[in-house]
Amino acid sequence: MARSARTTDTDSPPLLAEDGALEELIGYALRRAQLKLFHQFTARLSAYNLRPAQFSALAIIAQNPGLMQADLARALAIEPPQVVPMLNKLEERALAVRVRCKPDKRSYGLFLSKAGEALLKELKGIARESDREATSALNDEQRGQLLSFLTSIYQTPEC
Amino acid sequence: MARSARTTDTDSPPLLAEDGALEELIGYALRRAQLKLFHQFTARLSAYNLRPAQFSALAIIAQNPGLMQADLARALAIEPPQVVPMLNKLEERALAVRVRCKPDKRSYGLFLSKAGEALLKELKGIARESDREATSALNDEQRGQLLSFLTSIYQTPEC
DNA sequence: TATTGTTATACTCTATAACTATA
DNA sequence: TATAGTTATAGAGTATAACAATA
Numbered sequence: 001m002a003r004s005a006r007t008t009d010t011d012s013p014p015l016l017a018e019d020g021a022l023e024e025l026i027g028y029a030l031r032r033a034q035l036k037l038f039h040q041f042t043a044r045l046s047a048y049n050l051r052p053a054q055f056s057a058l059a060i061i062a063q064n065p066g067l068m069q070a071d072l073a074r075a076l077a078i079e080p081p082q083v084v085p086m087l088n089k090l091e092e093r094a095l096a097v098r099v100r101c102k103p104d105k106r107s108y109g110l111f112l113s114k115a116g117e118a119l120l121k122e123l124k125g126i127a128r129e130s131d132r133e134a135t136s137a138l139n140d141e142q143r144g145q146l147l148s149f150l151t152s153i154y155q156t157p158e159c
Numbered sequence: 160m161a162r163s164a165r166t167t168d169t170d171s172p173p174l175l176a177e178d179g180a181l182e183e184l185i186g187y188a189l190r191r192a193q194l195k196l197f198h199q200f201t202a203r204l205s206a207y208n209l210r211p212a213q214f215s216a217l218a219i220i221a222q223n224p225g226l227m228q229a230d231l232a233r234a235l236a237i238e239p240p241q242v243v244p245m246l247n248k249l250e251e252r253a254l255a256v257r258v259r260c261k262p263d264k265r266s267y268g269l270f271l272s273k274a275g276e277a278l279l280k281e282l283k284g285i286a287r288e289s290d291r292e293a294t295s296a297l298n299d300e301q302r303g304q305l306l307s308f309l310t311s312i313y314q315t316p317e318c
Numbered sequence: 319t320a321t322t323g324t325t326a327t328a329c330t331c332t333a334t335a336a337c338t339a340t341a
Numbered sequence: 342t343a344t345a346g347t348t349a350t351a352g353a354g355t356a357t358a359a360c361a362a363t364a
Contacts (some may be wrong), residue, residue: 051353053354071343078354078356079355079356081355081357082354082355082356083357104363104364105362105363105364106362106363106364107363144346
């Protein structure tokens with residue numbers, strides 16, 4: 001399809017042709033869709049002065065109390081140096097803490113504070129809302145299928 | 160599902176818990192999957208010293224010969240100032256040209272050179288290959304469904 | 319010698335305001 | 342005055358090398 005059936009006659013300005021090769025690429029559609037969800041979620045999080053990656057960090061720490069920074073970096077698919085300023089901000093705001101609690105004294109265990117847990121609970125609701133709003137073109141069955149397809153893709157090993 | 164059926168017992172290192180709220184968010188899965196496709200495509204394009212956005216620009220110009228820079232910016236979902244260095248590089252490499260050909264002498268018409276058209280044709284093949292490889296966990300029907308879901312999402316107006 | 323966390327650095331991407339030349 | 346393209350700039354995000362403390 002050159003134009004989705006969803007496209008109505010209300011998109012008035014004379015748009016560019018949309019039947020090039022790009023529209024058949026999953027990578028292209030993935031990028032466009034991801035940008036849209038990311039922007040909408042970022043806008044909602046801005047009320048909390050947080051970025052999506054910080055929300056993910058809170059969720060991962062809550063799910064894995066006591067994990068090390070290197071673990072968090074791997075879970076977020078970022079490099080260890082990027083974790084440092086992020087955790088600094090979460091610690092400044094008393095949402096998370098670094099605790100020297102391991103046999104290995106080089107490392108920290110990461111935990112949420114009570115405030116961090118409370119905020120995370122609220123943010124999870126925001127995230128679900130944002131998710132639903134941005135995918136309002138799909139029904140619940142389609143959402144489930146989409147999630148399953150995407151999970152399969154990113155969990156497939158590279159080679 | 161806490162762990163996908165695809166996950167084998169070969170993922171040896173003791174991984175973090177994966178049954179938090181993140182795994183149920185389409186936004187999260189979208190980001191992980193998009194990053195994966197983007198990295199793989201970027202790696203392939205690096206042999207041509209091109210970035211994914213430059214490939215998209217070539218495809219859009221080919222599909223809409225004579226379009227203006229502002230149109231290209233809108234089609235790429237970027238801001239006009241970002242188009243300038245991108246087009247400069249494409250023009251330096253003689254892949255695209257800016258032509259003062261409009262009644263409005265402030266604007267340029269954008270066109271591909273013959274070399275640009277030839278390269279684009281090659282790149283389209285690379286893109287399809289990269290797309291297929293990165294989505295090897297899916298069959299053709301699933302790929303079609305995924306593409307349709309994603310297109311619906313990014314074509315849905317914000318409000 | 320290797321590893322955890324850190325610092326410093328650099329490169330890309332993105333976004334905005336302000337400038338120029340045309341309209 | 343408004344618009345197309347441009348310049349300058351600043352803020353994120355990302356990636357690497359190198360260092361200190363610990364193993």
